[in-house]
Amino acid sequence: MSMNRQGRFVLAMLAIVVLMLSACAAPTAGPAAPVAGETGSEAAMADKVLRVNLGTFPDMLDPQKSSFVNEIANLKMIYEGLTRQDGDLVTVPAAAESWAYNDDATQLTFTLRDGLMYSDGSPLNAERFAYSIRRNINPTTAGEYAAITDEIVGAPEWRACGEDAAACEAAMAQVMESVKATHADGAACTGYDDAECNTLTLTFSRPAPYFHVVMSLWVTFPAKEELITAAGENWWLDGANHIGNGPFVVDTLEQGVRALYTPNANYWGEVPQVTVDFAFVTDSAVAFEAYKNNEFDIIPLSAEDLEVVQADSVLSQEANIYPGSCTFAVMFHQLKEPFTDQKVREGFAHALDREGWVGDVLRGLGSPTLTWIPPGFPGYDAEENRWGYDPEAALQAIADSSYGSVENLPPITLTFSDTPRNRTRNEWLAAKFKEVLGIDVTLDPVESTTYTALTKDINTAPQVFILGWCADYPDQQNWLSVYWKTGAFGERIGYSNPELDALLVQADTELDPATRDQLYADAQRMLTDGAPVAFMWNNVNSYLVKPWVSGIVKTPQDSGWPGDIAPWTIDIDTAAQSQ
């Protein structure tokens, strides 16, 4: 080998070794510098640190654009709406100390608390909330939950104005009027520093006596306009831009790794006693090992670990399994044979062994149901007992149908999102239909995003499939009107009942709470009368919580971790934690 070639060879080898060794260089000097939020002069790391596994790191933390549960869980740490829910899912004052509807509930007026401030001590007034609500409606924001405030005058028109500049101008002007911040005497606010600006009035296109519940949602959270404008569309990346009014302050927001929240000393209510440290481990087996190794205080309990937990004398005491916020049903496409016939739907509903499903398939992580609204939510009907498991009644219903017998039924195809877990579930379901009705159900697995696309359109929705609904907010309107009115989500399976529509309109606009509750109860029974779907099970929230953590307030509406509804009640026995 010539000297030249040899020299080049050595140089090449050296280059490779240097490149490889550079991987071993310390990436930064000292510990990772957190992307810190403003901690403010008062906020400080509490000695007690609650370590929670939240699963997936949020892709986005913009209140008016976010929609995923993990995003909402983080936003609720930093911000707060005008109202919130208590441990019984009753809507109670939050940033607003009170609210009042006008006579026909087409107007809702909030009065903010005195001295309300952000975590950095700057004042928080009604103009801030007006900005946030308008930002949610603004078509340039294009928030994924923007439609949830469509009761506001001008909101749907502004969102749909498209390229028509004149229509956009007109609709925007309407929204500016219908989302109005003023002084208590009605005088206009002068800006974000106006301490007298404590009244927010919303005007609706139709009576909306439930809207104070909607105002607890994350889409109304008052992120600061100047921070958003200065930093641009990805303002949310930097923890320093998350100056909020919630119970916590962002200390660290490290993409993909960690979110650390310290108590907000400027929170109007009870200041939390613990710092909350979110980690983002998506693998449940690893999270479980970390929990057993005392590296987490709270983790979601997965179905795969349930048996181990229940068999363990210590872990079984730490399992927290309680009702969730979703109802799942076997959906029948009302425009596809044979489910155009109510008797057939009844027959299939009677063929569902819900107890067996919850016990065998869900391994106890669920509860059977025969009704739409789940336990713990306003409007839950504990007395509903129609269309329960009854093999004889199932066969009788088919016999009473236009088909006369199961032999005359057309082919039945059960479509599902193709995951190993769903395969097992749907195979069980098909086997149960075979056992009770004697019919062979064809299984049709499809990719998960494809499944979503299919199920949201009446033309592509499958003949039979499992689907659910999880509450946006704890009110019957969200369960019944938002889902089952003609043109709403129930339309995907061809469901439409003008009588139910009329009853729901009446309920939605009823101001008297007792009458409203009764109207919704009647509506739910009317819905169940027609057996449009076979209500099957409610999900549960399932977590492991270390015994040194106390004061957790659990609700079915928990977003990602137990206690998020009232984190200021949580306490930790640090002596036990550090052992």
Place this chain on the structure above:
Amino acid sequence: MTTYLIRRIFWMVPVLLMVALITFTMMHQAPGGPWDRDPSRRQVDSSTQEALNKKFGLDKPLFINLEGGNPLDSQFFTYVGNAIQGDLGPSYRQRGRMVQDVLFEPPKGKAIWDSRFGYSMRLGLLALVMAALLGIPLGILAALKRNTFFDYSALFMSTIGISVPSFVLAIFLIILLAGRLNILKIIQRDWSNPAAWMVPAVVLGFGTFAYITRLTRNSMLEVMGQDYVRTARAKGLGGRVIITRHMLRNALIPVMTIMGPALAGLITGSFIIETMFGFPGSGREYVTAIGNRDYSMIMGTTLIYALLIVLANLTVDIMYGFLDPRIKVK
């Protein structure tokens, strides 16, 4: 050599274009889109979907615009035109961020190697270094001590490395080192600590280590049987001199040539490790983007990975010319 380099660089363009075309086509074959949500929850309403489609150019035709005007004003050609200028498009899920920022922009106040791609790159490099530093000597010794206990042990370990899935190894090490022996933490909250990287790198690189061990052993065995080695022995040269000056250089040629593709494979294949260890790399972003139908993220990450592999192969081809005098790159 220069001509060869220029020619290979030019070839990268049609290769990457083809990768883009295939990825784009396959991506759009799957029904559903970036605005589809968990079917049990509220879906994005039609007005917002229209606004989002318009904002991200998803209302344009996929390939050719036949609606009048510029026929190349389509999603695909717009993407390609922007990608050539380094703009990999906006993420549909991480609103406000461009794909190149998601992958390459470090957090505020940190260096570029603290970006998502930087993390994956460093983990891949570390895994490769560990795999090479262990695998090469082990393979050499296994060949030199052929059919001994040492050789059988090396083969056993490499068989384990090739056949055991990385997620099984990962959970095994986690249980052993953290759960039983208590010598490390499972959850890393500070990736600036070098010790935190060890277990993920070992798990990631174990398969490559196994492959390098076997390849080195087989290559050494082949070289040991060559005439020039026999000649060197006959001439009276010592064993160490024969090994270091004559055998190693030739035996390591095939090993060196797989380093490039191996590194590319380690960087692009780290999703499982990132998921299990909560490692903030780009692999997780990639797989999540597929489920979310985040088209720009999928396209951008695929192109980056394809570029990595193309560059790795180019490096290998050039290196081969240096390492083996019989090879002339032209």
